[in-house]
Amino acid sequence: MSADLVVTNLRAGYGVSTVLDGVNLTVGAGEVVGLLGRNGVGKTTLMSTLMGWLSPSAGSVRLGDREIAGLPTHQIARAGVAIVPQGRRVFAPLTVENNLRIAHKGSQRWTIERIFEIMPRLAERRRNRGDQLSGGEQQMLAIARALLLDPALLLLDEPSDGLAPSVVTQVMEILASLRGEGLSVLLVEQDLHVAFSVADRILVMQKGRIVHDSTTEEFRSDGERGRRLLGIA
Numbered sequence: 532m533s534a535d536l537v538v539t540n541l542r543a544g545y546g547v548s549t550v551l552d553g554v555n556l557t558v559g560a561g562e563v564v565g566l567l568g569r570n571g572v573g574k575t576t577l578m579s580t581l582m583g584w585l586s587p588s589a590g591s592v593r594l595g596d597r598e599i600a601g602l603p604t605h606q607i608a609r610a611g612v613a614i615v616p617q618g619r620r621v622f623a624p625l626t627v628e629n630n631l632r633i634a635h636k637g638s639q640r641w642t643i644e645r646i647f648e649i650m651p652r653l654a655e656r657r658r659n660r661g662d663q664l665s666g667g668e669q670q671m672l673a674i675a676r677a678l679l680l681d682p683a684l685l686l687l688d689e690p691s692d693g694l695a696p697s698v699v700t701q702v703m704e705i706l707a708s709l710r711g712e713g714l715s716v717l718l719v720e721q722d723l724h725v726a727f728s729v730a731d732r733i734l735v736m737q738k739g740r741i742v743h744d745s746t747t748e749e750f751r752s753d754g755e756r757g758r759r760l761l762g763i764a
């Protein structure tokens with residue numbers, strides 16, 4: 532199952548403060564899009580709004596032929612959206628295997644056996660509790676749980692955050708392996724190396740709007756503009 536995401540003029544915020552100030556973006560079916568931007572520009576707020584944790588004040592979010600803006604989270608999830616939130620939430624008192632079992636709703640495509648094939652580290656740790664896992668293992672478990680929901684669109688909020696470089700490489704390899712799966716992915720990432728190696732296309736957000744949209748190749752080849760947009764020039 533895959534579907535394209537089309538976000539048009541999306542506005543959202545907290546109380547009277549507007550954070551998303553008319554976001555326009557698309558993620559094609561099967562495409563991996565990296566979303567970059569400095570701290571505080573609204574990336575996490577966008578993810579929360581797409582998942583229905585925050586209600587938009589205006590705008591449209593279409594997934595395939597469905598309008599999902601403003602729906603409650605459970606309906607957005609049922610429409611095919613899954614999120615790996617910032618801070619990788621897993622159920623601490625449950626074993627890896629039970630964390631996976633409660634996420635699996637019967638998908639034939641994503642089974643627990645298949646998860647263990649692409650993430651052998653989780654297979655080794657299957658009887659360990661969530662809170663006995665390293666940060667990298669918890670991140671893998673959070674990704675695995677989202678995949679078991681068999682989403683059409685996967686939202687990932689800074690999957691490399693706080694992980695040691697060798698673990699980031701492992702998580703990157705897992706994300707790269709999803710590219711052939713026909714899954715649409717929107718990846719918020721501060722680590723350019725991760726975003727460049729995984730994403731087909733790069734978006735940059737500034738002050739609640741998308742100010743750059745190009746292929747990853749184009750973004751990399753005009754490094755100066757990219758650095759300026761990200762405030763690292």
Ligand SMILES: Nc1ncnc2c1ncn2[C@@H]1O[C@H](COP(=O)(O)OP(=O)(O)OP(=O)(O)O)[C@@H](O)[C@H]1O
Nearest residue numbers: 545548550568569570571572573574575576577721
């Ligand atoms: N729950 C909240 N209540 C009020 N304001 C918030 C809340 N969460 C975020 N904000 C504010 O919204 C703005 C955007 O924050 P957001 O977390 O979306 O940015 P971000 O681009 O994801 O940054 P980071 O990379 O630091 O996570 C910031 O000014 C932030 O202080």
